[in-house]
Amino acid sequence: MIVESLDPEGPYGAKEAGEGPLHPSLPALSNAVFDAVGIRLRELPFTPAKVLKALAEKNARSTPLAGGRV
Amino acid sequence: MLRLPKFEVRTPESLDAALALLAEFGPDARVIAGGTDLVPNMKHELVTPRIVVSLARIPELRGVGDAGAGWLRLGAMTSLADVAADARVRAQAPALAQAAGLVAGPQLRTMGTLGGNVLLDTRCQWYNQTYFWREALGFCLKKDGTLCHVVEGGSKCVAAASNDTAPALMTLRAELVFVGPQGRRVTPIDDLWLADGAANKKCASDELLVEVRLPPTGPGHRGAYGKLRERASIDFPLLGVATRIELDARGTITDADVVLTALQARPVRVKRAAELLLGVRAEGDAFLAAARAVADQAHRQAHPMPNIPGDAEWRRAMVPVYVRRTLEAAARGAGPVHAV
Ligand SMILES: Cc1cc2nc3c(=O)[nH]c(=O)nc-3n(C[C@H](O)[C@H](O)[C@H](O)COP(=O)(O)OP(=O)(O)OC[C@H]3O[C@@H](n4cnc5c(N)ncnc54)[C@H](O)[C@@H]3O)c2cc1C
């Protein structure tokens, strides 16, 4: 798709269209995880392994003796 | 794009003709069933056969049938999709139907066979790579090299057994029928394995797997399969759990078995699973407590290697969770168990 435009900041007046929409969505996902379980993930992808690790670190900080339950 | 090295395909129409080809070409020949493991491995030059012997035209290798006295026979060339969908398999061996139904994705289950799954090569992130990649890093013990990139100073390969059907077949006490130059041999699947990732099966290269046999199970038989993975579409197991429970008429457990895979070079049985569950009714708090005891035992036994995808600590943490859930699913006559 070509949309005629002139962006004085871009090379030869070109304007990006892919990067912009990504900027808000990834932090929104990170915020959603934070909102749900109180951990801040800063590296993609947000895998279950990373969530579990961050949760364990958070639990270790708040209640030193907390153990996992099967 | 990776190219397939040159090779010749032979399509024998009988078991004898296939065996004759394997005898004639020796190490230059390789059996191909669905090819879903062999072909990628040939592209990576992990195996470089000159002659590929296809089993596709040997009719007696395909299909599910009655083997007498309540036993079920599943031809080695039966597709995983057919195993998963077969009404007799689902009734007599639910854990196997569930495991077959969770292998890879639909296309691979249509091409991939039960025999190929049982005889699947072990996997490791330092092995399942192109020749160029492996050469650049330095070859390892499993192929062409003398050291292991996973266990420093290790003298034995620990590549992971990654076939989903294997643990299910172990809980079901399946038997394997091989045919080779010395004739037929029947072996319990428990006796197939070696704890060596370089070659984890006692099966000679001039032997063919003909069929898998399942003993009869009664109305009190329950089984389920649980699989940890990151993507449902194509992932090999990051952990596989097969469970079996036998109930008497009153719903009390008379026998049980739990086998794990994708943790080490061979599938491993959870010790004392039967003992911990014996005499417990398969419902309520007593059952949950017993299932948790088996889960704790599995956790103690499980030491996943960091050589397949998925953080090894996460895979270990999921062992008790999947063991408990898969036991509960079996007790309910449900399953399979998977988060994605
Ligand atoms: C993207 C991807 C994802 C996958 N995911 C999974 C997964 O989640 N779980 C899983 O278990 N597998 C998985 N697989 C592996 C594979 O698809 C399956 O294990 C399949 O069942 C292999 O069967 P096949 O018939 O294609 O075997 P082939 O590739 O034809 O053969 C496999 C091996 O067995 C030997 N062999 C096959 N049949 C016989 C026989 N009758 N007698 C003697 N030797 C024989 C071959 O020589 C070869 O060494 C995956 C593969 C891919 C490419």
Ligand code: SF4
């Ligand atoms: S476990 Fe070690 S020896 Fe085995 S394939 Fe991996 S790197 Fe090679």
